[in-house]
Amino acid sequence: MTARNLTELELRALDPRVINLSDGHAHQTLSAESQAGIRTAVERALAGTRPDYPEAERQFLRALTHHTGQEYPDGRTFVTYASSVAMSAVASHLRRMDRPVGVVCPTFDNIPGLLRTLDIKPIPIDERDLTPTVDLARLDLNGLGALVLVAPNNPTGRCPTRASLEELIGWAAARDVLLVVDTAFRWCDDTMRWDLVRAAEEQGADLITIDDTGKALAFADVKAAVIGVTRRLSEPIRAIHTQYLLNVSELGLRALTVMLDPSRPDNELERARKIILKNRAYFDNAIEAQVGSIGQDPRRRDRNPALSVEWLRLPTGRDTLLEECRARQLEVLNGDQFFWAGESLETGTFVRLALMRDPAYFARGIDLFVESLSRTRNVHRRLPLRNRRD
Amino acid sequence: MTARNLTELELRALDPRVINLSDGHAHQTLSAESQAGIRTAVERALAGTRPDYPEAERQFLRALTHHTGQEYPDGRTFVTYASSVAMSAVASHLRRMDRPVGVVCPTFDNIPGLLRTLDIKPIPIDERDLTPTVDLARLDLNGLGALVLVAPNNPTGRCPTRASLEELIGWAAARDVLLVVDTAFRWCDDTMRWDLVRAAEEQGADLITIDDTGKALAFADVKAAVIGVTRRLSEPIRAIHTQYLLNVSELGLRALTVMLDPSRPDNELERARKIILKNRAYFDNAIEAQVGSIGQDPRRRDRNPALSVEWLRLPTGRDTLLEECRARQLEVLNGDQFFWAGESLETGTFVRLALMRDPAYFARGIDLFVESLSRTRNVHRRLPLRNRRD
Numbered sequence A, B: 001m002t003a004r005n006l007t008e009l010e011l012r013a014l015d016p017r018v019i020n021l022s023d024g025h026a027h028q029t030l031s032a033e034s035q036a037g038i039r040t041a042v043e044r045a046l047a048g049t050r051p052d053y054p055e056a057e058r059q060f061l062r063a064l065t066h067h068t069g070q071e072y073p074d075g076r077t078f079v080t081y082a083s084s085v086a087m088s089a090v091a092s093h094l095r096r097m098d099r100p101v102g103v104v105c106p107t108f109d110n111i112p113g114l115l116r117t118l119d120i121k122p123i124p125i126d127e128r129d130l131t132p133t134v135d136l137a138r139l140d141l142n143g144l145g146a147l148v149l150v151a152p153n154n155p156t157g158r159c160p161t162r163a164s165l166e167e168l169i170g171w172a173a174a175r176d177v178l179l180v181v182d183t184a185f186r187w188c189d190d191t192m193r194w195d196l197v198r199a200a201e202e203q204g205a206d207l208i209t210i211d212d213t214g215k216a217l218a219f220a221d222v223k224a225a226v227i228g229v230t231r232r233l234s235e236p237i238r239a240i241h242t243q244y245l246l247n248v249s250e251l252g253l254r255a256l257t258v259m260l261d262p263s264r265p266d267n268e269l270e271r272a273r274k275i276i277l278k279n280r281a282y283f284d285n286a287i288e289a290q291v292g293s294i295g296q297d298p299r300r301r302d303r304n305p306a307l308s309v310e311w312l313r314l315p316t317g318r319d320t321l322l323e324e325c326r327a328r329q330l331e332v333l334n335g336d337q338f339f340w341a342g343e344s345l346e347t348g349t350f351v352r353l354a355l356m357r358d359p360a361y362f363a364r365g366i367d368l369f370v371e372s373l374s375r376t377r378n379v380h381r382r383l384p385l386r387n388r389r390d
Helices: A006-014 A032-047 A053-068 A083-097 A110-117 A136-140 A162-175 A196-203 A231-244 A250-260 A268-294 A318-327 A359-382 B006-014 B032-047 B053-068 B083-097 B110-117 B136-140 B162-175 B196-203 B231-244 B250-260 B268-294 B318-327 B359-382
Strands: A019-021 A077-080 A101-105 A123-126 A146-150 A178-182 A207-212 A225-229 A309-313 A330-334 A350-354 B019-021 B077-080 B101-105 B123-126 B146-150 B178-182 B207-212 B225-229 B309-313 B330-334 B350-354
Touching: A006 A019, A006 A330, A006 B231, A019 A350, A019 A359, A032 A250, A032 B032, A053 A077, A053 A250, A077 A083, A077 A231, A083 A110, A083 A178, A083 A207, A083 A225, A083 A231, A083 B083, A083 B231, A101 A110, A110 A146, A110 B231, A136 A162, A162 A178, A162 A196, A196 A207, A196 A225, A225 A231, A231 B006, A231 B083, A231 B110, A250 A268, A268 A359, A318 A330, A318 A350, A318 A359, A330 A359, A350 A359, B006 B019, B006 B330, B019 B350, B019 B359, B032 B250, B053 B077, B053 B250, B077 B083, B077 B231, B083 B110, B083 B178, B083 B207, B083 B225, B083 B231, B101 B110, B110 B146, B136 B162, B162 B178, B162 B196, B196 B207, B196 B225, B207 B231, B225 B231, B250 B268, B268 B359, B318 B330, B318 B350, B318 B359, B330 B359, B350 B359
Parallel strands: A019 A330, A101 A123, A101 A146, A146 A178, A178 A207, B019 B330, B101 B123, B101 B146, B146 B178, B178 B207
Antiparallel strands: A077 A225, A207 A225, A309 A350, A330 A350, B077 B225, B207 B225, B309 B350, B330 B350
């Protein structure tokens, strides 16, 4: 079956026989303390004697605030199943606005994909026009009614500075542009840990944030997404949100709260930061040790060290590399479809690696990856030039 | 805050101080055996050593088949977070068809609500034209391109017979009408435990089923919905579904599989059937014991004894009753908004009670309910006729 989008590519990596460095979900093991807290939450749910959903949601949001730097006030906060469900609800609102919608490019293709299922034709906005500073003159050329960005961006990690984002918010207020900021990857990036909704409120702009625990907190894909909105959007988004759900799982929220618990120095976001550092260091060492036999360094110079994925570019041999990896039971993600607006000169060169894995598991994957890279290089050396496909 | 829809009415009942007979989610306690099975699933997830999502999904679907009587073949089955997310994905497809969409009325208002967020204007189809037999001549008057029904229906329990539904499928094939059947309440109703997708395939009709565990299986609202489609719909629905998600929680599916486990005579669906019987019997006895002081019997003669909600009609005093219940910290659901197409002569008379609760908890609620009913009756006796509000 041909994969039509990134999600379908990631599906292949769910096979338990392969090492999965493909999807960007968090899959690392939890600390013993988090596990104990989750067992307590499970026992409470099983006993069924003290359900208190409103309390569970309040505690979850309070813990979330600690990590994102954003307030989640009543009436302007909507907790839902996943960021895609959040984006789908927001997309319904965008469709009704019936004004041009810009979407950052590259980015994970389900964002433009969800808009397209509603026949919104997203206008690609090159991320270089948004990060690290915003090119307002270029933005103005598009006559946008809404702009969807991912900050930091998946997969590149590029991110507007706080000053630039505040400038963008001012522009949005002046131009009456709705800003939608997918903040699913902001957890470990201090550039983005501040209150965007409050800043928009102060400048009189309309803004929506979508936080998502699934990219950082790993408990069998138990997750929640949180939609935060400025005051004027409260009514229309609530009207859509309440068509979707009454509540998410109370147990899910309590488990996530355990993992987020700011009172524990070893909470799962602190551990996530360390895993990102450790796995990226392992990857760097592995590449540097073999760069001679690989013949090219696939790393980007402008990468974001706080991002939980690694975005690579291989000017030659990318498809052979993917085949070599697959032959070794390793799945990494073909990155072409992040460029959702169509092919570019660089199509055929991108790979994304997921870092939110246990270090030992990740290291096994990286060893196979570097082995595949070296092998790819050797294949290329042996081929006469005219037979190369890249 | 005024409730704009049924979900917002149900929100009030999440307050832990009240007895919640409002929302139709399952909230009963699990058997000791189910609890033990869930603990094992939790430990497996926490250990993180043997993730196998495809296996978890296969086992879940196999257990589901046992209870729904339907096959869930690869490529035509899409597991998602909740029935609303499923309906939203289906609604995207319906919008693209750009043909008139009929929706059964009454029914839970988030179904027409989700369609309306996409500016589809649902055409109300009176459930009496669909149940127990189908009035094809009347249906033909609407020129439908799609028909959404809930079988058995929430809240009335009305349900087409199998023969009628097969006749409807034949009609849909002949008229090229897409049938969407929300089967979230079919668990305990043998009328609906058969393979609708297969029947549609055999007659050449397009049909979608949406199963949902949340109305029968109670584990802190951990749930899944399953979209089943006939062959021709496989591609378009997959294209939409994969914009939403890669996978649901593996732990969630394993916990649900434990609860469904057909090899255990005391599985949670058998227990659900017994709870429905027991709670309905308690309710009946309570009403019958007090019918003299109540002065009216709110029960419907055509009710469905297999349904997990009880649908009541009170020709007089409904609003006073709701106030009396609320004063006693009991929440039941004002049923008016199930009539999503607008007010009728009977508006102001409906109440829905949820039965999927532990019998002791349910009994406390019903005692308060009957007390409120008697009190309402007495209030009415004392009021001069011209001051009555109903």
